[in-house]
Amino acid sequence: MPSSPNTYVPDVSMLSAGLGSQATTATSVAMAHQVQAQQAQVQAQVQAAQAAQVASQVAAASSGSPALAAKPKRRRRADGSGNLTVEQKRRICEKHRNTPKITQKDLCRWAKLEFNLQRAPTQPTMSNILKHEHMFKDNVLGVLGSQRKTIRPTRHAHFDQVLANWVMERQNKGNITGDMIKSKGRELVKQMGLEGKLGFSNGWLASFKARHGLMKRTNNMQNDKSSTSSGSAGKDGTAYGGILDANIGMLPNGLSVDPNYMLPPVSMDLSLEQIQEMLRDYVPSDVYTVDETGLFFRASPNKLVQGDEAQSMLADEARLTVLLAVNADASDLMEPYIIGNVVPPKNIKMASISQLGYHYVCSSKARMTVFIFQQWLRDFNARMASAHRNVVLLMDNAPSHVLGCVALSNVRVVMFAPHLGMKVQPMRGGILTAFKGKYRLKHLTLAIDHLEDGLSDVYHVTQIQAMSW
Structure with a gap:
């Protein structure tokens, strides 16, 4: 039957295309539902497995099974034998300083034998001790007990x-x-x-x-x-x-000393004849002297003049205080004890005295204080005690030279009376002058290099470089 102009006859190709699109959409939806169902099933299986595992662990823990029971927390031994004392750590650091080529493994074996330990310290433990060597330097004859294990x-x-x-x-x-x-x-x-x-x-x-x-x-x-x-x-x-x-009565080596036999800590107001008479009981190697001097390490030669003018010219100059100690026959030139007002960088703070060639401490005004001097005195006494030596130490009566509560087992201090003046102080007989002269020579050599390089401030030198000289 022929169609009239007003009758709509659908296109067969368009109709088939539309049916195909609807079929594809229905298939996609069905597949998505199937995937979701599978994911839900897998998730349920995982949860069930986890619940079963937890239940088995609880059952194993209650039955005392060592395989699945939770590991107990590590506890320190009641007798503390698992830790080295502060004094033992100090001696390890001292051994490391005195034996530069010793390895950390060798140190572990040495510590086991030296301290009669059940087990040798581990290498990480030894590394940590050496890293914090500065913490154990001053643990000598004083504030910290020899059996203390932490600081x-x-x-x-x-x-x-x-x-x-x-x-x-x-x-x-x-x-x-x-x-x-x-x-x-x-x-x-x-x-x-x-x-x-x-x-x-x-x-x-x-x-x-x-x-x-x-x-x-x-x-x-x-x-x-x-x-x-x-x-x-x-x-x-x-x-x-x-x-x-x-x-x-405790010495750094763990030796005990009867306090009744400890050396008199200080002799004052002695005449020059009395001092000379007392020194006859000591060999030259056991007669030490100590003194400190100020060092303006960036000052130019024209500022190093005498009189009141020098004080005003040097007021703004960078300063260090250097403590020097030596014995009478110069067989023991002790490392300089340098005092500055700058907090040292980490590499300086962590380095040993043998690596640096000096000991550095920080003070707000870069000057000697009673506290710093007593630290040095404890170190000096411990050094003599470790070497089983009894020595005499000559010094002036500077305000910072206060013995206070420092116990001296192996050092007898002779403090020059004020009326004797500076002439009797051995350090003032040319030792300090020679020390500064050597420093100025190196400083001027650097200044000449700076001048040839065209630098404006030819006398500039860093504090670390100055201390290394």
Whole structure:
């Protein structure tokens, strides 16, 4: 039947194309549902397996099975035999310094035999000890007990050092009590902006005294003529001075010394004839002298003049204080003890004295303090004790030369009386002059190189370079 003009007749090709598209869409939807169902099934299986594993672990733990039970936390041994003491670590560092070619594995074996350990320390342990060698340098004859196993850093170390410095100076001049230490501490806290960060309780005072070797002196100690620390009775009838009882007879090598046989720590107000008579009991190699000098390491020669003009010209110059010590026959030229006002970089802080050739400490004004001097004196005494030597040390009566609570087992100090002047000080007889002369020669050599290179500041030198000279 012929179609009329108004009758719609669909195109067969378009109709088949539309049916094909609908069929494809239906197939895709069916496949998607099938994939989702499979994923849900797999997820359910995984969850079931995890639940079964947890249940089996719980059952194994309750039955005491070692295979699946949780590993117990590692605990320290009750007797502490798993840790080296601070003194043993110090001796390991000393062995490493004195034997540069020794390996860390050899050090582990040496420590096992030397300290009679059940097991040798591991190589990572030895590496960590040597990395923190600077922490064990000053653990000698003083504040830290020889059996202590850890060193906890002091909070606000600068405050602690300033207060300790004040206590040492005060002990040398007059009386001091625990209440006075607390009062001075509160004063320093305000000056340093540390309000609210420190509490001056009896516990804090006890820790401070233990940290710096202070103790309560009994009447017997006050009558002991060999004690050089002065003090007066506090509210409890005691004064603070002397050294900590627990460490009075301990040497770095673990040897014990009867305090009654310890050398007199200091001889003062001796005449020149008396000093000469006393030195006859010592061979030249056992007679030491110590002194310090200021070094303006960037100063040009025209500023190194005498008189008041020099003081104003050198006021802004970079400064170091250098402590030198040597014995009478020059067989032991000790490493310089350098004091600066710049915090050393990490490579300097971590390096050993044998690597640097000097010992560096930081002080706000780059000058010698009582605290720093006593650190050096403890090191010096420990060095003599390790070598089983009894020596005499000559020094002047500078304000920083205060023995305070330092225990000296192998060193007798002779302090020159003020009326003897500087002429009797061996260091002033040309040693310090020769030391500075050698430094100036190297400084001028560098200045000439800078001049040839066209540099404007020919006398500039870094502090690290100056210390290495």
